[in-house]
Amino acid sequence: MNLSETCARYLKAAGIGTVFGYPGDPSVGFLEACRTEGIEFVLARREGTAGLMAEAAGMLTGRPGVCLSTLGPGSTNLVNAVANAWLDRVPMLALSGQIDTARAPIFTHQVVDQRAIFVPVSKWAADLAPNTVGTVLRKAHRTAVAPRPGPVHLTMHADHVTAEAEDDRIQLPPTETAGQVLIHSGTLPEARIAAARRPLILFGISAMQSEAGPEIVALAERIGAAIVAGPMAKGTVDEAHPRFAGTLDMACQGLMWDVMRSADLVICAGFDAVELIKPWSVSAPVIHIDQLPNTDQIYAAETEIVGSIGPMLAALADAVPAAPGWPERALADHRAALQTAFDAGRVGGVLNPSDVIRVARDVLPADSIASTDVGSHKLLVGQGWRPQGTRRFLMTNGLSSMGFSLPAAIAAKHLMPDETVICFTGDGGLAMVQSELRLAASLKLGLKVLVFVDNSLNRIELKQMARQVPSTGTVIEETALAPLAESMGCHAIMAEDETALADALAADPGDVPLVIGARIDPAQYAAQF
Known part of the structure; x- marks a missing residue:
């Protein structure tokens, strides 16, 4: 196989059947490889919108959305969509053509340093070369879907696109992490939860991607917690649930921050601070539960539990005593006030x-x-x-x-x-x-x-x-x-x-x-x- 055929077969093996893009000279061989492998190419009207389509594909499927641009103005036009996926925590493989390797160091027409441009807005940026293509694709795939998910940018030089691939092995990496890793610091969460009278669960992107809705609801019902959604995670919990209190930092944000500040404990379940529009203004202690440690420090967490979000929430629900928590009448009054404020x-x-x-x-x-x-x-x-x-x-x-x-x-x-x-x-x-x-x-x-x-x-x-x-x-x-x-x-x-x-x-x-x-x-x- 040549490099493009290896790429197309890898995408097909990974369950990716569509590439969104706008082609150029360096991508002709790649387009042909996609055609022969049965991968659909959707011609957007510009590279930036092709990237946004790929981002949406990643949101919908959980697999990397794939987009393609040509070199120079094509790749710079793609930057915004890649940055969007970067901050929206969406897996993406963004491919851009490039001039041939012999001229790349010295030629100037339509040549930009694509790696330097994409490194700040992607999880990894690399070149696809005949001697490493299989390995690079595997690393790109694993990197894109690993917590936190995000985009990877890959450059294909014109003289590599149809060159024979020395590394053409198609081997998919595992894309889910099994097991649990716990990191406890400060007060044990069971004791803190048992002492709370107005606990609140704030869930976000990672909880949505982990399908942790049932565990969020079970814990909320066990301890009487109010439930608040991060906007990009809407749908994880049924908003008709009597403990659902609304979406943070959208309309009616004053009321939502009031209910947040009324809590005496906040459990951040897969909540990503990138979803915040207003500064964090909650003084109650926070328990951080996510696949990654709380390295952002937008909020200070007295306890961190790092691992698989659903099982961690389920373990907490089993470990803590049942409690009435936040009265459902108070939450119903809050929702009524929220509807009035919405209108x-x-x-x-x-x-x-x-x-x-x-x-x-x-x-x-x-x-x-x-x-x-x-x-x-x-x-x-x-x-x-x-x-x-x-x-x-x-x-x-x-x-x-x-x-x-x-x-x-x-x-x-x-x-x-x-x-x-x-x-x-x-x-x-x-x-x-x-x-x-x-x-x-x-x-x-x-x-x-x-x-x-x-x-x-x-x-x-x-x-x-x-x-x-x-x-x-x-x-x-x-x-x-x-x-x-x-x-x-x-x-x-x-x-x-x-x-x-x-x-x-x-x-x-x-x-x-x-x-x-x-x-x-x-x-x-x-x-x-």
Whole structure:
């Protein structure tokens, strides 16, 4: 086999059937190897969105999403998506072409030092060479999925792409860690939990990736804990559970931090501080339970338990006495206050942002896969949407890169065509990636793209308002959304009120995307944030 054939066969053996990318001269041999191995290549409209599609694939499957770029401007365009996966803790293999090895040290046209560029935003960056390709792929795969998951960047030089591979052995590494490793420091957790009267479990990305929802619920019911979600881990615990108290650092964040500060013990179960938007302001003692030690030190943990999250939580539930903990009546009152706060600032006679989420929640199937973009609407979606199960809510809250939602929804619908997929995005985020609507149409993806239309970069405009300065550089000129979508081969509907929005969301898009423009009054955002 040559180097590209080895790569394609490795990906196929690893259960990866799709590569998202934008090719160039150095990748022609790789594309042919993918074709002959039956690996699908999805041509995105730019490298950055291809990377976001690969990130979403990693979120959905737990396996590395794979993306491809060419050299020079192709690889630099890919950087943002790789950084997104880096801070969102998502496994990814990002491949970029490069000039041939003889010219790489001296030539300048379209040549950048790709390793130097990608090292700060990836877990590892390396070259694929004929004499090491099998070993490098195995290390890249293991590195990408190991806690904390993240991206690996691999460079393929033009003279290596079709060169005979000396190291062509396809051997997959184990991708799960068995057993448990305990690290105790400070007070023993059993004693601290037994003494707590208002314990709270805050769970995050690693708990979601570990499918630790049942163990979180069992421990919460045993000790009477409130349960709070990190936004990227939504769906790990059923939000209808009477002990669920909401999502941290999204809309209504004042109430959420109040309930956090009311706890006399916080158990951080697979919670990654990268999900925090506000500084940690809880004085109660913290027990850290994760696959990695608490090296971030965003919060100080008096006790750390490092190992398999689910078994650790189960062991604690077996070891501690049952206790009433937080009264369910108090948690019910908190949830009622949270709902009131979620609707705060509604303006009569217009379509409000919270109305859009409520209508979508009422009309769409409860088990829909949802993606959300970055902006004011994300904070409301992050609190108000209620995913049914893990890996059904796609959000970037690490790097929080605008333009994420549409590529993520495209990947979701492409990989899971029988699922209902809803993309929440703002008009600013859509403007960054709207050319991908044509790709979605060509792939015959009947997803729904719900656009919050307010002609503004609202998050920045609100900050200008808070400083009592004029809105500058935050206006998005009105786009005729329906003709735009139709020019891309999509269907489109504009909705001015709740009835029209409900009808649009209930419509069958067929085998092309349905773009729904929800013209909102952004005044509610000012009351919310």
